[in-house]
Amino acid sequence: MEPILKALTLKEQLAEQFRVHRDIICRNDTPFISQARERSFHRFLEMGFPGDHMERWRNTDLKRALSVDYDLDVEAPASKMDVSGILRCNIPHFNTFLVSLYNGWYLSENGAWITRPDGIVIGSMAMAAKQYPHLVEESFDRIEKTSRNGLEALNNALAQDGIFIYVPDNVNAGQTIQLVSMVDYTRNLFLQNRNLLVVGKNSRLTLVHCDDSLNHQPSFTNTITEVFLGEGAVIDHYKLQNINDKSTVINTTLFHQASNSRLSTHGTVLNGGLIRNDIYVDIDGENCMADIFGLYLVDKDQHVDNQVQVNHFQPNSVSNQLFKGIADDRARAVFNGYIHVHRNAQKTIAYQSNKNILLTDKATVNTKPFLEIYADDVKCSHGATVGQLDEEALFYIRSRGISYDNARLLLMYAFAAEVINKITIEPLRLRMDDLVKKRLRGELSICDQCVLNCSAKENTVSFDIDMSKI
């Protein structure tokens, strides 16, 4: 009973905080947004936190995460911080435009609002509410109306900051934008982020988004990211999650695609206490492409839950989901892929594949590859497998003198490589490759600095041959 009571308390605490800090939370709002917050908060109070009474939350239990006492941080840090001091997330040979969400607050060495010569606007959501009120208002309005669970409503009520990117029509944002969400707080932090990305007609954007934690303090991050792809727009979206074992991250990402647009989103979970990714792709135009890839490597008591819903509203589009994961120790991996082909969406091609490796008897995999199809001229398929490393393959490798551990590593790496190889940016792919290898060897954990700057030198895999046995 205890966790339930605690969860109630957290809800009550939030209600109290919202009442006390309402003025601060609504400081940057237009009247419309303030009202939307108010309504969404009531919606949250009605719905409460999602639990196992909801079909989509049956395999993810938030009780433990909600039983922690959290702080709500409603004031942006007063002093100017040296961004480069905190963020040294260099990817070798990879020049990115770096912005950060530090404890949920927008932080960039280029200031809170910049307009680049090519017309691209990058700034904080707080500023966007002033600069582009109609865009932000629409976003709050949408989420208020579609809130599928209490957390989405809560985000709509409490989110004060996040990143805002606007790419005008016909612009190729050559430089990759790297967004690092970092939690570095002395107490337990409960934070809401709200991001909005709008990419205009025939424009192109590459975004690398990392969730990191700098210490071992528990935190609860509840983020909503909305991404709009205009006609003919191209987005490459990479998400890397590497947070401490006590932290919870709930990520809701909504992609809206117009005709001829191309989306590629690629998520990698390396570490995390409880990670839940809700990805919604609305294909609202013809001739779109959507690639949704995911890789998750979990051990200890970690929990990862990927929920992907692809809605084909219009004909002639292609979507492709590939999710692969390895669960070790007592970890739990959940996948729910959902392809919804609406009546109008003829000639749709939609694939979905989820493959899992279970390394121990204490680890669990729940997979639900769903199809809901209302159009007849479609090609849809899904596949799901749960298994372990192939004994014969292991034997084959070992028979060539490679140690058992290395053989296992090789097989696991080969399993993961299918997803890693989908990364099209070469320096990023090499870096991911490197991180995954480290992760599989158990060398990767959150260090004092951001994981991407992990200073340890890459050790080459040594295939030690025991000569005495030959």
Added chain:
Amino acid sequence: MENDQNNLLDHITQSEYKYGFVTDIEMETAPKGLNEDVIRFISARKKEPEFLLEMRLKAYHDWLRMSEPRWAHLSYQPVDYQDIYYYAAPKKKQELQSLEEVDPELLKTFEKLGISLEEQKRLTGVAVDAVFDSVSVKTTFSEILEKLGIIFCSFSEAVQRHPDLVRQYIGSVVPPNDNFFAALNTAVFSDGSFCYIPKGVRCPIELSTYFRINAAKTGQFERTLIIADEGSYVSYMEGCTAPMRDENQLHAAVVEIIAMKDAAVKYSTVQNWYPGDKEGRGGIYNFVTKRGMCRGSHSRISWTQVETGSAITWKYPSVILMGDHSTGEFYSVAVTNHHQQADTGTKMIHIGSNTRSTIVSKGISAGKSNNSYRGLVKIIKRAQNARNYSQCDSLLLGDQCGAHTFPYINVENKSAIVEHEATTSKISDDQLFYCRQRGISIENAIGLIVNGYAKEVLRHLPMEFAVEAQKFLSISLEGSVG
């Protein structure tokens, strides 16, 4: 071609349910509605022992606390459970010894169905225990079966003659409070079939039952219990048809199968309940709980179903694989047309080690129907070396229908290998063109392709059923758009 297809569509949408007729037989019914008195009435009518009445009443009280499941991909008018007759029996005069004594009206009904007992008896060697609105009328071949020690009789007869067996096994696979519809069935079940195969006996003939819902507004609540003792084998067939009625009729059956060590049970169903007319009026609501338990090692339970009927289908024949090395199989063809809705699939619960399960599900949707596969494969922690292979394909005929797949896979043991595959497609123009080019009419071509598509499942049916199933398939689908 467009015209052809429209004509054919018209043809099929206008074709009437061939088995829609009502037999006039005096009925003896319990008062409408459900309460303790009705349950006591049913129990008293059937001269049941005390334990059964207790079980019924307990299930009834559990049922009162339960709510109807709403998670299935189905939408229908709520059922008024107080507007149903829970007991209807043809007035029985005496025990029947031969076919001549059977009410000629009944025999006519069976003849219309094309399953005349005589014919069955003479030609097919099938023993039929025909359940006519809940009360068993006639059992054939009982002498042969008796010699082998096989008990195959109506459920009420079993309650009278083998109360210990019934008491031991009833509710052991589907507990009385398992779900809303199982609880309802336990409270009010009227009759059904009972089958016991003793140790080491291989049942020489295929056992078969025909269910028919006849009286208007009568819910059919049969209870089937099949027990296969050590080393035995039985193939059991169930077929269903229901006459045409405007109001929806409720059907909530429970089937329990128990397979002991080395036993094998093969359960086949061809289900052709009245699906409602082309506007979606009427038709049967079919909410059925079917579950088998592989209790002993090396036991095996196989479900094969061909679903062409009922307005709403909510049905998940499952296997609990308790014994080591036990095997569960599920082969299904579900066809929906007009406004039919089906949410059907299976559950395979792997508990013993080295257990295996196979799922092959073929969904065919046409008209404005919705056809969903919903299945669970669960491998618990101690189920070493479990193996599952699932394949669910959907075929869409027409652009107004829906085909959905909702598989759930829960794996807690690292030695498990679980595979799931599914595809959704329509009959390709290439295939159609190829057939038509060889002078095959579009109607026959579609029939050919659909039959080929369903072959993988149909070949698991006993021969007598396979012929019938193919007929049902073509009746349900002939002329649907390609």
